[in-house]
Amino acid sequence: MIYTVTLNPSVDYIVKLEQFELGSLNRMTDDSKFPGGKGINVSRVMKRQGVESKAIGFLGGFTGAFIEDFLTAEKINHQFVKVSGDTRINIKLKTDVETEINGLGPSVSDEQLDQFLQQFEDMDRHDIVLLAGSIPGTLPSSIYKRIIDICNEKEIKVVADVSGDALKEVVSGKPFLIKPNHHELGELFDTKIETVEEAHVYAKKLVSQGVQHVIVSLAEKGALLVTEGNSFVANVPKGKVLNSVGAGDSVVGGFISAYSTNHPIEEAFKIGVASGSATAFSLELCTKEKMEELLPQIDVKTL
Ligand SMILES: Nc1ncnc2c1ncn2[C@@H]1O[C@H](COP(=O)(O)OP(=O)(O)O)[C@@H](O)[C@H]1O
Numbered sequence: 628m629i630y631t632v633t634l635n636p637s638v639d640y641i642v643k644l645e646q647f648e649l650g651s652l653n654r655m656t657d658d659s660k661f662p663g664g665k666g667i668n669v670s671r672v673m674k675r676q677g678v679e680s681k682a683i684g685f686l687g688g689f690t691g692a693f694i695e696d697f698l699t700a701e702k703i704n705h706q707f708v709k710v711s712g713d714t715r716i717n718i719k720l721k722t723d724v725e726t727e728i729n730g731l732g733p734s735v736s737d738e739q740l741d742q743f744l745q746q747f748e749d750m751d752r753h754d755i756v757l758l759a760g761s762i763p764g765t766l767p768s769s770i771y772k773r774i775i776d777i778c779n780e781k782e783i784k785v786v787a788d789v790s791g792d793a794l795k796e797v798v799s800g801k802p803f804l805i806k807p808n809h810h811e812l813g814e815l816f817d818t819k820i821e822t823v824e825e826a827h828v829y830a831k832k833l834v835s836q837g838v839q840h841v842i843v844s845l846a847e848k849g850a851l852l853v854t855e856g857n858s859f860v861a862n863v864p865k866g867k868v869l870n871s872v873g874a875g876d877s878v879v880g881g882f883i884s885a886y887s888t889n890h891p892i893e894e895a896f897k898i899g900v901a902s903g904s905a906t907a908f909s910l911e912l913c914t915k916e917k918m919e920e921l922l923p924q925i926d927v928k929t930l
């Protein structure tokens with residue numbers, strides 16, 4: 628089974644406005660609500676590509692109930708530990724630019740954390756665990772490393788899409804794959820990364836530190852896959868960006884869907900990039916059809 632871990636899920640509240648003026652009354656032209664949080668988005672993309680997963684983590688309150696109902700309606704397996712506070716609401720303001728306000732998330736008690744960690748007891752080396760997104764404020768920043776240590780002991784493959792201090796922790800656990808964007812990779816090395824060539828230098832350092840596969844997404848500038856001994860670069864298709872929320876998660880979802888159904892690694896990378904762009908060019912997460920339409924426009928070359 629592929630388990631997607633979202634420690635801090637969200638209801639993504641997408642608000643459209645002609646323009647936004649700080650300090651004034653602004654009226655929306657449209658709004659929508661979707662279940663969010665990186666692991667949940669990955670599960671939803673995978674389901675659309677015909678691959679089953681189980682979404683786990685913490686949910687609470689009316690917002691948590693909204694997410695559970697949504698996942699059940701989409702026939703996505705889920706088993707979240709219940710917390711007493713409300714799952715956060717993340718605001719995505721869409722004017723001529725996109726502005727995001729992400730919440731902190733509810734408290735998680737030691738008992739709830741233990742209940743969550745018990746779920747790893749039934750997993751084995753045939754499973755894949757995806758760790759994605761921010762950590763709720765009441766959990767220690769070392770939580771991802773703790774999960775990776777459990778997974779490494781059981782030879783479970785770990786995929787991670789995390790940033791900041793959590794990314795540092797994750798790298799030290801030598802996971803199967805990480806997918807930072809170029810800003811997150813730059814932050815990790817305390818530098819600014821603007822080009823594929825610059826990203827290549829730092830992605831190779833991560834591979835030499837034991838990370839098995841590194842995908843770096845650089846939005847419209849393309850994407851990079853570095854493994855031990857091989858580096859690949861992909862262009863992204865041209866199109867009008869309608870929504871970049873969940874684009875990075877779609878790269879991960881597309882990659883895992885393809886990898887877990889025995890596609891070679893470069894092909895899985897290509898499907899991941901096509902999925903990312905398909906989401907960027909859609910109002911919501913990508914469909915399989917949209918991903919397949921873009922696939923022929925992507926070239927993967929050896930670097
Ligand atoms: N302007 C764009 N044109 C085409 N594809 C895009 C564009 N912006 C994002 N994407 C797609 O979304 C993926 C993830 O975007 P990126 O901004 O790098 O990551 P994140 O969403 O994690 O910040 C890219 O690899 C690409 O496939």
Ligand SMILES: O=P(O)(O)OC[C@H]1O[C@](O)(COP(=O)(O)O)[C@@H](O)[C@@H]1O
Nearest residue numbers: 663664665717760761873874875876
């Ligand atoms: O856990 P974080 O880092 O606050 O991010 C959560 C947000 O990221 C998303 O998963 C989108 O992520 P990407 O745009 O990077 O794919 C949203 O659904 C959610 O609101």
